Amino acid sequence: MEGSLGRFGDRRLEKGGRLAGRLVSVGQSGISVRRVGGNRAGEMRITRFLRNPRVRPEEMVADRRRAHRWLVKGRHILAIQDTTTLRDDGKQYSLNLHPMIAVDGHDGGLLGLVDAVFLSHVGGKKHLCKKRPFAEKESSRWLDATRTAASLVAAGAACVTVVADREGDIYEEFACRPAEPSF
Numbered sequence: 001m002e003g004s005l006g007r008f009g010d011r012r013l014e015k016g017g018r019l020a021g022r023l024v025s026v027g028q029s030g031i032s033v034r035r036v037g038g039n040r041a042g043e044m045r046i047t048r049f050l051r052n053p054r055v056r057p058e059e060m061v062a063d064r065r066r067a068h069r070w071l072v073k074g075r076h077i078l079a080i081q082d083t084t085t086l087r088d089d090g091k092q093y094s095l096n097l098h099p100m101i102a103v104d105g106h107d108g109g110l111l112g113l114v115d116a117v118f119l120s121h122v123g124g125k126k127h128l129c130k131k132r133p134f135a136e137k138e139s140s141r142w143l144d145a146t147r148t149a150a151s152l153v154a155a156g157a158a159c160v161t162v163v164a165d166r167e168g169d170i171y172e173e174f175a176c177r178p179a180e181p182s183f
Contacts, residue, residue: 068112073156076105079149100145115148142168
C-alpha cells in the first residue's frame with residue numbers, strides 16, 4: 001500500500017506514522033495523547049491517526065520493524081520478550097501487550113521493536129487449555145515472536161539470542177523453534 005498514498009493509505013497519515021518516535025520519547029512516566037502531541041494541534045492529529053480505521057496495531061508494529069531492521073547487521077542481537085498488562089478490570093478481562101525488542105548483545109543499545117502483539121484476555125477458559133491446539137492458545141505468542149526474531153538473521157544479524165522469563169519456558173518454544181535463534 002506504499003507509494004503515492006503512503007503506508008496507511010492516506011498521505012495525511014504519514015505525520016501520524018512518525019509518532020512512534022514521540023511515543024518512545026515520553027518514556028515510562030506514562031503516556032497521554034496530550035503529552036505526546038506536544039500541543040492541542042498535535043493531540044488532535046494523534047487522535048485522528050489512532051481512530052482512523054486504516055491504522056491497525058499490526059501495521060504500526062510492521063512499520064517499526066521495517067524502520068529498524070538495518071540496525072541488526074553484523075551484531076549479536078538479544079531478542080527480549082515479555083508480556084505486560086495494560087488494563088485489567090481485576091475480574092475476567094485484561095488487555096496485554098507482548099513485545100519483543102532488539103538489544104545489541106555487546107553494548108546493550110536498544111535497536112528497536114522486533115515484534116509486538118496485543119492480547120485481550122477473557123478469564124474462565126482454563127478448563128479448555130489442554131483441548132485447544134497450541135496455535136490457538138495465548139502462549140503461542142512466545143513462539144511467534146521467536147519465529148519473527150529468526151528473520152533477523154536473514155536481515156544480517158550475526159547471532160540472535162532469545163531472552164524470556166519463565167512464562168516462555170514452554171515445550172513448543174524449544175521443540176518448534178527455528179534453527180537460527182539460540183536460547
